[in-house]
Amino acid sequence: NAGVMQNPRHLVRRRGQEARLRCSPMKGHxxxxxYRQLPEEGLKFMVYLQKExxxxxxxxxxxxxxxxxxxxGPSILRIQQVVRGDSAAYFCASSPTVKNSPLHFGNGxxxxxx
Amino acid sequence: xxxxxxxxQSMFIQEGEDVxxxxxxxxxFNTWLWYKQxxxxxxxxxxxxxKAGELTSNGRLTAQFGITRxxxxxNISASIPSDVGxxxxxxxxxxGGSQGNLIFGKGTKLSVKP
Numbered sequence: 001n002a003g004v005m006q007n008p009r010h011l012v013r014r015r016g017q018e019a020r021l022r023c024s025p026m027k028g029h030x031x032x033x034x035y036r037q038l039p040e041e042g043l044k045f046m047v048y049l050q051k052e053x054x055x056x057x058x059x060x061x062x063x064x065x066x067x068x069x070x071x072x073g074p075s076i077l078r079i080q081q082v083v084r085g086d087s088a089a090y091f092c093a094s095s096p097t098v099k100n101s102p103l104h105f106g107n108g109x110x111x112x113x114x
Numbered sequence: 115x116x117x118x119x120x121x122x123q124s125m126f127i128q129e130g131e132d133v134x135x136x137x138x139x140x141x142x143f144n145t146w147l148w149y150k151q152x153x154x155x156x157x158x159x160x161x162x163x164x165k166a167g168e169l170t171s172n173g174r175l176t177a178q179f180g181i182t183r184x185x186x187x188x189n190i191s192a193s194i195p196s197d198v199g200x201x202x203x204x205x206x207x208x209x210g211g212s213q214g215n216l217i218f219g220k221g222t223k224l225s226v227k228p
Contacts, residue, residue, distance in 0.1 A: 004156070033214040042118075042202055042218030043157070056215055091156050095214070102147055103216065105156035 004106035005074075006092050012112045019079040019086070021109045025094030031055075032075040033093045033103060034067055043091060049075060082113045120203055120219030126227040127197065133190040135222040137203035142183035144207030147216065148175075151200045160201075161188070198224050 005024040013019050025032050031050055035043040045059040049069035060067065064082075069075040079086055089110050093103035120137045127133055137146070145164055149157035161172050163179035163186060170177055176189045190197055200223050204216040 006156075031214060035216075040220075042120075042220045043204075043216070044218070045215045048214035058215065093156075093214070102145075102159050102162045103214065104159060105149075107154070107156045 004092055004094050004104055006106035006109050008109060009107065010110045010112070012114060013082045014114055015083055016081050019082050019111055019113075021077040021079075021090050021092075021111070022074045023077070023092030023094075023106060024074045025092075026104055029094035029096050029104075031095045031097065032069050033095075034075075034077050035091045035093065035105075037089045037091060037108070046077075079111075082111075084113050087111055087113045118203060118205060118217055118219040120222055122222055123220070124223040124225065126225050127193045128227045129194060131193050133193050133197070133224065134187060135201060135203075136185060136187040137205075137219050138185040139205055139217075140184070141205070143205035143217075144183075145205070146177070146179050146186040147204040147206065148177050148186070148188045149202045149204060151202060151221070153199075157202055193224075195226060198226055200224070 004026055007022050033048050034046040037043045047060050047067045048056040052071055064080045066078045089108045091105050091108045093105045095101045095103050118137050118139050147162050148160045150160055151157045161170050161177040166179055166183045167181050168179040174191045178187055200221040202221050203219045206216050
């Protein structure tokens, strides 16, 4: 039973470029979440999506960041015009439809902005 | 915003020792979760707690959901070298956040005694 799959594992972008991070949830999971982790810190919530819907984006920066979870294919976290401060590990998690079920995390995408 | 205070920040273990760490919050939660994160990987769920006062074990790990719903502890008995890593507590629910909006502590880093 495959876990949450994220790719790429490492991504290097120059300032001003776009970063696209992909996440495929566990089989049977229809809820996807994105978190960001800075070095020596805990994870910080960004956005919660179900298929074709954004449920909670209270943790998303207002500009440059967007997320989608289309009917077919993986969830995408998109960062436009990246800046050095965007360098972090971005983790995706998924859960089944049961309310308050635990989140299962992928191994993350480490974004480095040069 | 919501915050979890996790302590200790770091600790050194010798094989065979028992380890204890805890999390406290000014807010109540519906669910407390404990995760372990190894370098370069995503957090792995260790224990989920759903009821105030609940005491749950997973092998050598034992965790409790505090009666006030504002705290939780994790104990590791008879530690072994592979217990090394960063342990995170996370709270879920009741403060108005969506089910995927977990609040994470800053982690307890377990290292081997030199």
